[in-house]
Amino acid sequence: MTGFLGADPEQLIAQGQAMERHGTRLQALGEELSTAARSVSWTGPDADSLREEISARVATALSDESIRLENCGRALYRHAAQQDAASSVDGRGDSARYAELLGGESWSDIIDTAQDAWAATPFDDPLTLEELGGRYTDSPEGKDFDPADVDLSPEAIADQRMRQGSLGDCWLLAALMAAAQSDPQFLADNITLREDGTWDVTLYEDGEPVVVTVEPDQIARDGARAEVRGAGEEEDGGNTWENDEIGYMSIYEQAAINHLGPDYESVIADTPSAGLELITGADADGSDILSWNGQPSMEQLETALSQKRPITVMTDPIMPFNRDLSSAHVYQVTGVDRESGEVILSNPWGDGSDMPGEVRVPLNFFYDNSIVMTGVGARPEDFGKGPS
Structure with missing residues (x-):
């Protein structure tokens, strides 16, 4: 195959700059029009009506x-940055240029985040249990842990709020949150506490059920937990990581590691x-984003939610504008x-992080500037039935 594939970053940047210039000009025209309407020597109901029309609608x-x-225009800069990074030898592009175009954000930090998220092996060395805080059962909060104390009822699964932890497996945890909203009974049925204190978890490979055993000693301290809400005032510990408990998401996370791994990198991204x-x-x-018109509309999202279908989305690897x-x-x-x-999103990080647990994103930002x-x-009635 010969010829050029992809976009020309220079053309994208030039078009983006033209859009920004014309956008600034439109804003100025609206302000000039409003000023002119207010300053003209004309009184009466018609004058008031016209000024109101200009202010409320035209401007x-x-x-x-x-x-x-x-x-x-900024979206075009983002696409130019992605194209430049994909085409460059080191995957970074022109750091200073894009830092300026993207509003002062550090381009190197942005692209490093994207590379870590998408790379097959985001860490130079294998991630170890010690790097994840050691075993939960060896931690102060987990020293008296009893597997039987984990509430795996559908009511608890539906009510529990996620706190992700240190692994980059948001794709898995967000899916768990969505499935818990759609059919918590299905998740409850797929986790069984055995007499020996281990759990059997049913996952699916190409639609076929796979039963994975999880031992309590396998769960890392810095893994996913159920956020304890309203745990008391600050002097009592408050809503902190140490107060969070082992929940269904902790067991599912380890089951995915055991099934896809055994290394922790197996569940990253x-x-x-x-x-x-x-x-x-x-x-x-x-x-x-490569399918252009393939993203669901607000009406389609609303219909899918009404059918209790679980929905998850991934944000722009470079920089969402929300x-x-x-x-x-x-x-x-x-x-x-x-x-x-607006589309309402829930963050598997939970509350208490540097990002809010719930985010409302206007639809005009949703796919154009945030979601890729x-x-x-x-539908829940089709869960566990294999590929359609």
């Missing part, structure tokens, strides 16, 4: 389009659809607010 519309153009299929055993509909979103991170879609035009990949799982 606002120009401002909205100005923001849209500027956002599209994958697609939204992969997590849903591993957990539910049914096909998930996947889409990404500052409440982390890059290259998978979130659960928990709802759609048609009145405000969506996974929509099967």
Whole structure:
């Protein structure tokens, strides 16, 4: 195959700069129009009506389009950065240039995050149990741990809030959150406490069930836990990591490590659809930014949620333009607010991190500036039934 494949970063940047210039000009025109309407010597109901029309509709519309153009310009910078990084020898591109274009963000930090998220082996050396805090059962909070104390009822699974921990397996944990919202009974049925104090967990490989045994001593201290909410005032420990408990997500996480591993790197980074299929055993509909028109609309998201289908999304690996979103991170879609035009996301990091546990993203930012990949799982009645 010969010829050029991909986009020309110089052309993308030039077009982005033109969009930003015209966006700025539209904003200025709206302000000039509003000023002119207020300053003209004209009184009466018609004058008031015209001024109100200009202020409420015309100037606002120009401002909205100005923001849209500027956002599209920044999106082109982002695509240029991705193209430049993919084409360059070291995968980094022009650090100073993109740091300036992307609003002062450190380009090197951004691309390092993306590389860590997507690389097959994000760590130079194998990640060890000690690097994850050692065994939970050897920790102060886990010294009296009894597997029988883990509440694996569907009610507990539906109610528990996730706290991710130190592993980069948000694709798995967000899928667990989504499946727990869709059918907590299915997850409860797929974890069994054995008489010897270990658990059997059913995962799925190409739609076929695989039973994986998890031992309590395998669970890392810095792994996923169930966030304890309202644990008391600050002097009593408050809502802290040490107060968080082992929950269904802790056991599922270790089951995935045992099945895909045995190394911890086996669960670092994958697609939204992969997590849903591993957990539910049914096909998930996947889409990404390369399919352009393949992302579901707000109406389609709303319909899927009404059918109790689990939905997860991945944010832009370079830099989502909603500052409440982390890059290259998978979130659960928990709802759609048609009145405000927002999609509601839940972060598997939980509360208490440097990012909020719940994020509301306007639809015009959702796919254009924030989300690059969506996974929509099967209906709960199809869980465990294999590929369709």
